Amino acid sequence: MDEKTWERFGAGAGLVFVVLQLGGTFLYPQQPRIDSSATTTIRWVHDNRTALQAGMVLGLFAVIALVWFVRHLRHVLERAEEHAEAVSPMVFGSGIVLAAMYAVGAVPLALLSRLS
Secondary structure, X not given: OOHHHHHHHHHHHHHHHHHHHHHHHHHOOOOOOOOOOHHHHHHHHHHOHHHHHHHHHHHHHXXXXXXXXXXXXXXXXXXXXXXXXXXXXXXXXXXXXXXXXXXXXXXXXXXHHHHO
């Protein structure tokens, strides 16, 4: 494949990330209030287990697309900086940290849905 095709895939990964993240977010049903009892929260997780797991799977694919997009963005910035690497490593590092935060943020809900 040529460079232009990879650039399209990289840019498309950003769009795929947004679509998957929104889709995963809107799959979750209305959550109980923060001051609800533990039994209410556990019952909500148990009743909506399938939707929660589907949202987490979409979120996982969104994180993969985010990492691909951030790598593409670094490549574009490196080329624009003429390989001086002034901003591109910061963009790449912050994108990886954001992807890790998305993944770690899903752990509590994943554990609850697994236990119920």
